[in-house]
Amino acid sequence: NAGVTQTPKFQVLKTGQSMTLQCAQDMNHNSMYWYRQDPGMGLRLIYYSASEGTTDKGEVPNGYNVSRLNKREFSLRLESAAPSQTSVYFCASSRDRAKMRAFFGQGTRLTVV
Amino acid sequence: DQQVKQNSPSLSVQEGRISILNCDYTNSMFDYFLWYKKYPAEGPTFLISISSIKDKNEDGRFTVFLNKSAKHLSLHIVPSQPGDSAVYFCAAKETSGSRLTFGEGTQLTVNP
Numbered sequence: 001n002a003g004v005t006q007t008p009k010f011q012v013l014k015t016g017q018s019m020t021l022q023c024a025q026d027m028n029h030n031s032m033y034w035y036r037q038d039p040g041m042g043l044r045l046i047y048y049s050a051s052e053g054t055t056d057k058g059e060v061p062n063g064y065n066v067s068r069l070n071k072r073e074f075s076l077r078l079e080s081a082a083p084s085q086t087s088v089y090f091c092a093s094s095r096d097r098a099k100m101r102a103f104f105g106q107g108t109r110l111t112v113v
Numbered sequence: 114d115q116q117v118k119q120n121s122p123s124l125s126v127q128e129g130r131i132s133i134l135n136c137d138y139t140n141s142m143f144d145y146f147l148w149y150k151k152y153p154a155e156g157p158t159f160l161i162s163i164s165s166i167k168d169k170n171e172d173g174r175f176t177v178f179l180n181k182s183a184k185h186l187s188l189h190i191v192p193s194q195p196g197d198s199a200v201y202f203c204a205a206k207e208t209s210g211s212r213l214t215f216g217e218g219t220q221l222t223v224n225p
Contacts, residue, residue: 042119042216042217102159
């Protein structure tokens with residue numbers, strides 16, 4: 001019973017490098033989300049996908065792109081990493097929009113030097 | 114513009130006593146509220162929720178109260194246990210919305 005799986009768990013990038021964070025859920029959920037957590041700022045929504053085939057910007061989308069590859073998978077791409085993108089990234093999924101009980105992955109700790 | 118605010122970054126209580134975590138919101142379109150708990154190096158996990166048509170929801174030791182006129186909700190934990198030590202996030206959803214807006218979080222420490 002894996003739930004939401006994120007890879008990698010840790011990553012160090014140099015400024016300007018690119019990378020993709022992977023997320024997969026096995027709960028047949030329709031909606032998926034990418035958040036970043038920074039000290040004193042809580043969880044801020046980067047992008048979300050309300051259903052397969054759709055993606056929308058959240059609060060802090062600049063510098064990121066996403067792909068909803070299929071119902072299970074939702075990836076987050078940093079095209080040219082910047083130190084300001086040093087953060088902990090969480091992927092989440094939820095079954096429906098009504099109750100929005102989201103399930104989270106364990107997180108990816110990303111450091112950009 | 115922080116639409117969900119948790120003004121206390123930290124709270125420390127004695128084991129067995131009540132823990133009260135507070136959350137304020139500004140968006141009157143929020144109609145569903147949730148609390149999440151987060152341990153270090155783990156993702157947040159759902160704890161309890163409340164719809165705007167209610168003013169109280171209880172689940173074991175956890176009770177959430179909603180005061181719509183004050184745009185305020187609180188989470189009560191009674192009795193508090195050392196295993197409750199974690200960061201607690203308040204979150205809210207707009208009517209017909211598809212995303213959650215989170216507060217900054219409150220670090221709860223329950224001392225044995």
